[in-house]
Amino acid sequence: MKVLLCGDLAATGWDTWQVWQRALAAAMPEAQWLDLAQARREPADVDAAVVANPPPGSLQGLPKLRLVQSLWAGVDRLLADATLPAGVPVARMVDPAMTAAMAETALWAVLSLHRGFFAYAQRQREGRWRVHAQRRADEVRVLVLGQGEMGRAAAARLAAQGYAVQGWRRDGSALAPRLAAADIVVNLLPLTPATTGLLDAGCFAALPPQAALVNLGRGAHVVDADLLAALDSGRLRHAVLDVFHEEPLPAGHPFWQHPRVTVLPHAAAQTDPRSAAVVAALNLRAVRDGAPLRHLVEAGRGY
Numbered sequence: 375m376k377v378l379l380c381g382d383l384a385a386t387g388w389d390t391w392q393v394w395q396r397a398l399a400a401a402m403p404e405a406q407w408l409d410l411a412q413a414r415r416e417p418a419d420v421d422a423a424v425v426a427n428p429p430p431g432s433l434q435g436l437p438k439l440r441l442v443q444s445l446w447a448g449v450d451r452l453l454a455d456a457t458l459p460a461g462v463p464v465a466r467m468v469d470p471a472m473t474a475a476m477a478e479t480a481l482w483a484v485l486s487l488h489r490g491f492f493a494y495a496q497r498q499r500e501g502r503w504r505v506h507a508q509r510r511a512d513e514v515r516v517l518v519l520g521q522g523e524m525g526r527a528a529a530a531r532l533a534a535q536g537y538a539v540q541g542w543r544r545d546g547s548a549l550a551p552r553l554a555a556a557d558i559v560v561n562l563l564p565l566t567p568a569t570t571g572l573l574d575a576g577c578f579a580a581l582p583p584q585a586a587l588v589n590l591g592r593g594a595h596v597v598d599a600d601l602l603a604a605l606d607s608g609r610l611r612h613a614v615l616d617v618f619h620e621e622p623l624p625a626g627h628p629f630w631q632h633p634r635v636t637v638l639p640h641a642a643a644q645t646d647p648r649s650a651a652v653v654a655a656l657n658l659r660a661v662r663d664g665a666p667l668r669h670l671v672e673a674g675r676g677y
């Protein structure tokens with residue numbers, strides 16, 4: 375089986391083709407791994423592709439292609455490529471190490487917001503010594519948007535830590551009343567046309583005063599101008615943002631220096647080559663053997 379391995383592997387944090395190739399080869403020694411240049415030379419040999427948001431057009435002209443396995447959990451950028459061959463199954467990455475890392479990040483962000491550690495860090499920068507009142511974890515209401523692998527794992531981790539956790543998914547139930555009962559919103563929705571711009575002025579107005587946002591989903595879930603307005607008016611206390619409309623976040627963007635914003639460089643959870651390679655190998659062998667594939671993107675649903 376010949377498998378094309380390509381895309382922006384550096385964005386996974388494990389930044390060479392060889393690192394990924396070695397991990398994949400360890401999980402599936404019988405396969406042959408091709409880079410984009412090799413695949414271009416022998417396009418008729420490529421059976422499947424393992425990709426990290428490859429440049430548009432990379433998967434065109436591969437007549438035997440039977441599976442596109444993403445190394446990214448979120449497939450919004452991959453699906454936005456109009457040249458993605460129609461009819462070839464696309465699988466999301468569901469990597470246990472990544473899911474665990476996401477739950478850790480959600481816990482760190484919620485704990486830091488709950489105990490006011492971001493505010494204390496700001497006071498240190500200002501040379502100010504001042505304590506604020508301490509609340510119990512069970513007094514903090516956390517709403518997790520998205521109930522996929524990562525949303526569920528984050529919610530379970532937060533609940534185990536004692537927070538009052540609720541989950542919400544886009545199943546028709548109204549969001550506004552859930553927001554009204556949330557002190558901290560953690561976004562782990564997939565980005566689809568239906569969720570783009572969901573976190574807007576209306577959503578921030580529905581939250582109780584002094585609520586906080588943790589965006590671990592995608593930048594395009596948020597209307598940036600509305601978020602800045604909610605932070606500047608004091609309606610929102612703080613935002614922890616891992617993802618942005620444009621990445622890297624452009625120099626001079628107001629989020630960089632905003633005293634109520636914590637910026638992470640899309641690092642909340644990385645795909646781990648060691649465990650992700652095992653997951654990819656399972657699907658590659660399944661496609662080779664005609665067995666059922668896992669974590670397939672559903673046409674029309676967008677994830």
Ligand code: GLV
Pocket residue numbers: 445446447448449643645
């Ligand atoms: C990261 O954002 C991913 O989708 O894997």
